[in-house]
Amino acid sequence: MIEIEKLSIAYDKNVAVKEASFTLAKGEVACLLGPSGCGKSSILRAIAGLESIESGKVILRDDVVSSTTSILPTEKRRIAMMFQDFALFPHLNVEQNIKFGLFKQSKDVQQKRSEELLQLVGLEGLGSRQIHELSGGQQQRVALARALAADVDILLLDEPFSSLDTSLREELAADIRRIVKQQQITAILVTHDQHEAFAFADVIGVIRQGEIQQWGTAFELYHTPVNLWVANFVGEGALIKGLADERGIVETALGCFPSNLENSSASEVNVLIRPDDIVHDDSSRLTAKVVEQAFRGSHIMFTLELDSEQRDTVLCLAPSHHNHEVGEYIGIRLDVQHVVAFA
Amino acid sequence: MLPMLVVFYSWTNPQVEAWKHLTETVLSDYVIHSLILAAGVGIGVSAIGTGSAWLISQFDFYGRKTLQWLLVLPMAVPAYIIAYTYTGMLDFAGPVQSAIRESFDLSYGDYWFPEVRSLPGAIVMMSLVLYPYVYMLALNAFREQSQSLYESSKTLGISGRRYFFRVALPLARPAIVTGASLAMMESLADYGTVQYFGVNTFTTGIFRTWFGMGNQQAAAQLASLLCTFVFVLILLERFSRHKRRYFNTGTQQRVVQRRAMSPKFQWIAAVLCFLPFLFGFVAPSLQLLYWSISHWQQNFDDQFLTLAFNSFMLAAIAALVVTFIAVFVSYAKRLVVRKDVQIATQLASMGYAIPGAVVAVGAMLPLIWFDTQFDSFMQNLFGISTGLLLSGSLFALVFAYSIRFLVVAVQNTDDGLSRIKPSMDASARTMGLSPKQVGIRIHLPLLRGSLLSAFILVFVDVLKELPATLIMRPFNFNTLAVRAHELASDERLVDAALPAMAIVIVGLLPIYLLTKKMDES
Numbered sequence: 075m076i077e078i079e080k081l082s083i084a085y086d087k088n089v090a091v092k093e094a095s096f097t098l099a100k101g102e103v104a105c106l107l108g109p110s111g112c113g114k115s116s117i118l119r120a121i122a123g124l125e126s127i128e129s130g131k132v133i134l135r136d137d138v139v140s141s142t143t144s145i146l147p148t149e150k151r152r153i154a155m156m157f158q159d160f161a162l163f164p165h166l167n168v169e170q171n172i173k174f175g176l177f178k179q180s181k182d183v184q185q186k187r188s189e190e191l192l193q194l195v196g197l198e199g200l201g202s203r204q205i206h207e208l209s210g211g212q213q214q215r216v217a218l219a220r221a222l223a224a225d226v227d228i229l230l231l232d233e234p235f236s237s238l239d240t241s242l243r244e245e246l247a248a249d250i251r252r253i254v255k256q257q258q259i260t261a262i263l264v265t266h267d268q269h270e271a272f273a274f275a276d277v278i279g280v281i282r283q284g285e286i287q288q289w290g291t292a293f294e295l296y297h298t299p300v301n302l303w304v305a306n307f308v309g310e311g312a313l314i315k316g317l318a319d320e321r322g323i324v325e326t327a328l329g330c331f332p333s334n335l336e337n338s339s340a341s342e343v344n345v346l347i348r349p350d351d352i353v354h355d356d357s358s359r360l361t362a363k364v365v366e367q368a369f370r371g372s373h374i375m376f377t378l379e380l381d382s383e384q385r386d387t388v389l390c391l392a393p394s395h396h397n398h399e400v401g402e403y404i405g406i407r408l409d410v411q412h413v414v415a416f417a
Numbered sequence: 418m419l420p421m422l423v424v425f426y427s428w429t430n431p432q433v434e435a436w437k438h439l440t441e442t443v444l445s446d447y448v449i450h451s452l453i454l455a456a457g458v459g460i461g462v463s464a465i466g467t468g469s470a471w472l473i474s475q476f477d478f479y480g481r482k483t484l485q486w487l488l489v490l491p492m493a494v495p496a497y498i499i500a501y502t503y504t505g506m507l508d509f510a511g512p513v514q515s516a517i518r519e520s521f522d523l524s525y526g527d528y529w530f531p532e533v534r535s536l537p538g539a540i541v542m543m544s545l546v547l548y549p550y551v552y553m554l555a556l557n558a559f560r561e562q563s564q565s566l567y568e569s570s571k572t573l574g575i576s577g578r579r580y581f582f583r584v585a586l587p588l589a590r591p592a593i594v595t596g597a598s599l600a601m602m603e604s605l606a607d608y609g610t611v612q613y614f615g616v617n618t619f620t621t622g623i624f625r626t627w628f629g630m631g632n633q634q635a636a637a638q639l640a641s642l643l644c645t646f647v648f649v650l651i652l653l654e655r656f657s658r659h660k661r662r663y664f665n666t667g668t669q670q671r672v673v674q675r676r677a678m679s680p681k682f683q684w685i686a687a688v689l690c691f692l693p694f695l696f697g698f699v700a701p702s703l704q705l706l707y708w709s710i711s712h713w714q715q716n717f718d719d720q721f722l723t724l725a726f727n728s729f730m731l732a733a734i735a736a737l738v739v740t741f742i743a744v745f746v747s748y749a750k751r752l753v754v755r756k757d758v759q760i761a762t763q764l765a766s767m768g769y770a771i772p773g774a775v776v777a778v779g780a781m782l783p784l785i786w787f788d789t790q791f792d793s794f795m796q797n798l799f800g801i802s803t804g805l806l807l808s809g810s811l812f813a814l815v816f817a818y819s820i821r822f823l824v825v826a827v828q829n830t831d832d833g834l835s836r837i838k839p840s841m842d843a844s845a846r847t848m849g850l851s852p853k854q855v856g857i858r859i860h861l862p863l864l865r866g867s868l869l870s871a872f873i874l875v876f877v878d879v880l881k882e883l884p885a886t887l888i889m890r891p892f893n894f895n896t897l898a899v900r901a902h903e904l905a906s907d908e909r910l911v912d913a914a915l916p917a918m919a920i921v922i923v924g925l926l927p928i929y930l931l932t933k934k935m936d937e938s
Contacts, residue, residue: 154572155572174573
């Protein structure tokens with residue numbers, strides 16, 4: 075449905091995107107995740123035809139729409155797009171906004187479609203409201219309805235939740251995902267917020283400085299990051315020192331574990347330990363010193379110092395009824411079969 | 418506010434005879450011509466201003482950056498001055514018609530040529546110098562429109578002309594209406610152009626009734642009718658300003674990215690944007706310059722220097738007084754949040770919308786009344802005749818200017834004060850400064866810029882002002898504007914050029930301030 079082939083984008087010789095490639099099947103929901111300025115929005119805008127490209131190809135529904143030689147204008151691509159600032163037309167009411175892109179259809183069709191969409195996004199009866207009378211969440215729903223009105227099968231979302239309250243974000247992200255899935259729409263979300271990405275997407279592309287670092291599911295990104303940068307960027311965690319042998323077994327202050335490193339020549343490695351890998355267990359003989367604690371409601375995130383030469387620190391997410399002061403030693407246990415190590 | 422009350426109060430003394438005469442003869446002309454003039458100017462400035470603002474804000478083309486501020490320059494030329502220059506250029510003996518006659522070997526009456534000195538002529542003249550009101554507001558409005566509005570329209574299948582008419586224009590409409598109604602107010606207030614062109618409007622009517630018929634009450638009543646027209650425009654302007662607030666939703670707006678054009682269209686856009694500047698500023702300035710230089714030795718004499726000195730003195734005095742009052746008004750607004758003070762300051766700010774002729778009439782009547790009362794009082798008591806103590810002196814003029822231009826200054830002082838946050842006062846006080854020291858060490862330095870621009874704006878406005886000065890000036894006291902008007906009315910256009918050019922040159926000063934402000938924002 076959407077295919078990006080070795081796409082590069084540059085602004086005045088500054089490379090914003092470097093040879094990005096990925097493919098999405100019909101109905102698949104993807105997310106481009108990365109820090110601000112990493113080029114994720116540029117990719118989305120190139121797919122929309124709002125950005126010219128340096129090299130590579132954008133293919134929509136088996137047609138090449140962007141290449142170095144030709145660019146199909148945005149208005150002819152049959153795509154829907156949602157923007158960070160909603161981009162609703164303030165001089166039109168809700169209904170007129172939804173009908174905006176349907177100018178080629180008859181009045182009856184427009185009316186019917188707008189009612190369908192208002193129902194779909196849960197805004198029945200608000201069609202005659204002015205935009206400024208709506209809350210932020212409602213406005214974003216109108217933006218979704220307007221984007222989907224033309225019955226298109228590709229939806230691009232450019233950080234559409236970032237101007238909303240945190241509590242609203244997840245609710246709206248889940249709602250939009252439900253609608254997108256139900257309508258069999260192929261969608262790409264651009265965000266810098268990994269929780270949003272996890273909640274929304276089937277597959278996630280992590281982007282750094284214009285390059286796709288890893289393309290995979292949320293589970294894969296979290297548990298088997300391909301490099302140190304992805305490991306740091308996605309989720310929380312700590313790196314501890316380790317020694318690897320030729321079979322890939324890594325020896326750390328927490329014990330020996332099989333790792334992803336096989337036939338590796340590296341001996342000194344960094345091992346990724348996620349907070350959920352470490353379980354607080356008072357009966358354990360292995361102990362570590364609490365150096366920091368952050369209360370998070372149901373859980374407490376402890377930063378622990380291991381009793382090793384390197385004074386490695388790890389994170390431990392413990393249920394919040396275990397309260398321990400800074401400086402205390404607590405018992406921990408490692409709950410992993412396999413670790414990820416980086417040379 | 419006083420002049421308004423006076424002109425409306427004048428109805429308590431209806432001038433039946435005068436009105437009978439007016440309705441039978443020229444009143445319908447006044448009404449119809451004023452309406453056509455205002456409507457024509459409204460349409461003209463909207464078209465020129467919106468068109469050029471759209472091109473400048475949306476596209477990249479040759480000379481765009483320079484044209485962006487060149488387009489504001491025609492504002493420096495008062496309508497009556499541009500009217501003189503075009504009359505000189507385009508009337509029967511002017512260079513254009515002479516050239517046509519020579520090259521086609523025609524003589525008088527053989528060909529058709531539009532008459533400049535007509536109502537349509539007046540509309541064109543005023544549109545050429547008043548369109549910057551719309552241009553500046555529309556430019557701002559188009560720029561504020563978020564880039565994502567354009568992009569989302571594209572994803573919805575709408576671009577190009579359709580985007581302009583369905584999204585950009587409706588969104589900018591409140592700004593355009595605001596600009597157009599300001600220009601229309603100016604056109605209703607104009608006296609110099611319509612008088613020179615022989616078009617009968619309210620302002621010429623007021624003059625004729627005041628000086629010709631000698632009926633001051635009837636003149637005041639005419640003035641009140643004109644005020645009613647202006648009120649409608651004020652309401653229109655207020656309404657659209659109110660509406661404009663809603664027209665910016667979107668939380669994080671991205672600035673408009675100008676679009677590239679093919680070389681052919683770049684040239685077209687550049688030429689289109691150059692035309693208003695050419696006709697509104699270059700052509701009239703060159704004509705003035707040519708006239709001034711050709712008669713430099715005759716006209717640049719002691720008399721001119723006295724004239725210039727008088728004008729500048731008067732303008733400086735008025736500007737000082739007005740700025741001083743403006744500071745009081747702004748502080749009153751800041752310190753007192755009572756509703757009646759707010760309303761009073763709002764009323765005071767309407768003066769700018771009231772035509773100069775109305776202000777003059779409204780301010781003159783009570784002053785004359787006071788003078789006669791005071792004179793007879795002094796006569797009775799001390800046997801001294803004080804004569805026209807106030808109404809016959811510069812006091813009357815400065816009084817009228819204060820009413821008319823107060824809002825210009827207040828806008829600036831308000832703006833300056835709004836930048837001094839109350840927390841600054843508070844923190845200075847916690848550091849041990851007395852209120853007086855806060856004023857001297859914090860407010861004064863911070864306000865200096867606003868005070869200066871308030872002073873300059875009022876200074877130039879006073880220098881350009883014609884109708885009120887004409888009515889209220891002391892006997893034998895002339896300003897540049899009045900002199901230019903007198904000479905032009907005597908068909909001595911060439912001699913009028915020097916004072917006119919002086920006005921235009923000084924008028925460039927506030928334009929410079931304005932463009933600087935535009936660049937900052």
